[in-house]
Amino acid sequence: MAKHVVTMIPGEGTGPEICEAVRMVIDASGVDIQWEYEEIGLDCLEKYGTLLPDKTVQSIAKNKVALKGPTTTPIGTGHKSANVTLRKVFDLYANVRPVRLIPALKRPWDKLDIINFRENTEDSYAAIEHMVSDEVAQCLKVITWPGSYRIADFALKWARDNGRKKVYCVHKANIMKMTDGLFLEAFRAAAKKYPDIETGDIIVDNCAMQLVRNPGQFDCLVLPNLYGDILTDLCAGLMGGLGFAPGANVGDNCAIFEAVHGSAPKYAGMKKVNPSAVLISGVMMLRWLNEKDAADRIERAMYQVLEEGKTVTYDVGGTAKTDEYAQAIIDKMRAARK
């Protein structure tokens, strides 16, 4: 029996070819994983009448961990996003989005090493919207004490466990005194448990400006859902784009690791796209599974391949196919072991 059983959801568009490349690299690291392949997305809607089949839900519920490729969310069709549904079903309240400088990507920052903790289940994403007249639409922003406290507690504990020093709460409590005020109050209450971590708060608009001006000043940020959605993509831009931005959606009993970029359907089947974001998400997953040595080896090999620039994908100036890039990482890993 394999040491780990992981639900693999290749997703749509370029997802399957990306996930295949990532699986190759992870398997080559020597970690003993049995992959359980499951489906999600628009194809499922045609086949099973739902974007998220029950079989997929059951697999994740059993294995408690999944690696997921990108999916396509239909816009304005009335179908709920499969991603959001997964977060709701498993109560994956913490969206962990680290960004750091990748040596091969020439960026103007001296330092960029931020972990964003986005609350993932409430705020204006609670799906409570009404046309309250034929001229007025309204969306309820729902912020709760327990929802706010647990994301703050989660972030502070993650920071402590991973040797981070500083956690700041991002909010707009100067204007939204009740909702963002509650989020900030819960953060301050949770912070009392962590006297060894430096804590503070910053207003979201100032945070956006400071991130662009001097991202090196930030360590860990805790954000409500909407600000988190926006600022984590801003941080991905600081890093060099969504092609290298990993993510994890974590709950108390389950974690789903996935890139944050879309499925790029126009490139599907061309083996052209960069699998790095899903690969780094896989590295996060390995650390989650306590396979830290394999995670470090994959990460080092990837950085070396990127640094050399010979076998990289088109988005970073190369001509390599998705699987050729993956193979180059595997070769580097093997060479390092000799």
Place this chain on the structure above:
Amino acid sequence: MPTFTQEAIATKKKKDIKLVGVDVYIITDKGIPKFADGEYGPFKCEFISNRGTKVWPGFVSPDLLMVNWYRCRFMATRDVQDADVNAFMDTLTRKGWWWSAAQKLWNYDGEAGYSKAY
């Protein structure tokens, strides 16, 4: 020359509005509310959500974080008027439900003007 505001107002289109239900926000510490069919006049509970996640009917993860504030969606089982909503809210109050707010649900030109829960 119209101002931008005047021009915006001129683009408004009146729509046909039909009352089809009510979202009622109920506060309770006694768990997911239960509403027996037939006791609420022409309204029937279609689903209940908590923090935007559907918690009735169907499976609810035992790990799901719930707060003491439930959105209860009641759909009309026949053509209804505003007075039916007033009577319905009176019934809820009489039965001991403590509600924080209610939002009428309308269709606009036949299309739902309200979101579903996840």
